[in-house]
Amino acid sequence: MSRIAGMFQRLGAEDRTALIPFVTAGDPSPEVTVPLMHRMVAAGADLIELGVPFSDPIADGPVIQRATERALARGVRLRDVLDMVRRFREQDSETPVVLMGYLNPIEIMGHGAFAAAAREAGVDGALVVDVPPEEGHDLVEALRAENLDLVYLLAPTSDGERIRRIGAVASGFVYYVSVKGVTGAGNLDVEGVAAKLAEIRARIDLPVGVGFGIKDADDAARVSAVADAVIVGSAIVGRIEQLADTPEQIPEVVAGFIAELRQAIDTASHA
Numbered sequence: 001m002s003r004i005a006g007m008f009q010r011l012g013a014e015d016r017t018a019l020i021p022f023v024t025a026g027d028p029s030p031e032v033t034v035p036l037m038h039r040m041v042a043a044g045a046d047l048i049e050l051g052v053p054f055s056d057p058i059a060d061g062p063v064i065q066r067a068t069e070r071a072l073a074r075g076v077r078l079r080d081v082l083d084m085v086r087r088f089r090e091q092d093s094e095t096p097v098v099l100m101g102y103l104n105p106i107e108i109m110g111h112g113a114f115a116a117a118a119r120e121a122g123v124d125g126a127l128v129v130d131v132p133p134e135e136g137h138d139l140v141e142a143l144r145a146e147n148l149d150l151v152y153l154l155a156p157t158s159d160g161e162r163i164r165r166i167g168a169v170a171s172g173f174v175y176y177v178s179v180k181g182v183t184g185a186g187n188l189d190v191e192g193v194a195a196k197l198a199e200i201r202a203r204i205d206l207p208v209g210v211g212f213g214i215k216d217a218d219d220a221a222r223v224s225a226v227a228d229a230v231i232v233g234s235a236i237v238g239r240i241e242q243l244a245d246t247p248e249q250i251p252e253v254v255a256g257f258i259a260e261l262r263q264a265i266d267t268a269s270h271a
């Protein structure tokens with residue numbers, strides 16, 4: 001069983017919802033990321049979604065775009081991100097790591113080379129935003145050959161046919177984007193999310209993570225009542241941005257926020 005499937009199975013048995021923080025690798029500097037990942041796990045993160053910096057991040061809102069710019073300014077590239085995961089794995093063999101990124105840097109490395117290097121570094125899966133499920137893409141085959149999970153995005157606009165198509169190729173979990181637009185958007189409609197999740201679950205037998213627009217403990221609690229995982233990006237990355245000049249404070253402040261989210265989720269799912 002994959003590390004991701006194992007994590008969801010373990011939490012499911014306890015009737016708990018997973019907490020998935022997103023951070024951009026190398027933001028605000030390369031040294032911060034690995035210690036930050038460990039602190040997030042200690043504070044209650046169940047899986048880490050690690051963003052690979054890319055110069056044209058079409059799906060990302062301003063907060064994550066600025067994080068990407070900080071990381072790129074420090075020269076952080078795909079190889080460096082893999083290296084961070086390798087170092088993270090020296091002390092953590094349990095927590096799944098999913099890389100979130102865009103196709104271009106992967107194509108430059110080569111699909112097969114990327115998949116092999118990701119596997120070897122200890123990556124568990126990838127969410128490649130600009131690879132749609134209908135393209136029987138080489139990358140998909142390459143990742144599958146290395147037993148890496150493939151995470152796909154579903155949106156409020158995804159119809160039954162698209163949900164079915166994604167169900168045929170996805171593994172690990174599927175990511176439901178709870179609001180239209182880019183990351184960091186507002187207006188979380190939990191009832192709308194619940195209705196769409198029922199439609200997804202009728203067609204896909206995988207855990208469903210929900211992200212986009214979850215900005216505090218209250219949002220996390222409400223979403224955790226309906227989702228298998230709560231994904232939080234911009235609210236964390238915004239805190240990192242505020243501490244960009246005092247990076248030594250980042251792990252502690254982010255861990256404090258993660259602990260708050262964790263507690264809200266556990267209280268809500270046991271309610």
Ligand SMILES: O=P(O)(O)OC[C@@H](O)[C@@H](O)c1c[nH]c2ccccc12
Pocket residue numbers: 022049051059060064100129153182183184185211212213214231232233234235
């Ligand atoms: O930032 P938000 O609104 O909390 O949403 C999570 C999101 O940032 C993270 O999962 C993510 C970052 N970049 C992405 C690109 C596509 C889909 C998802 C993402």
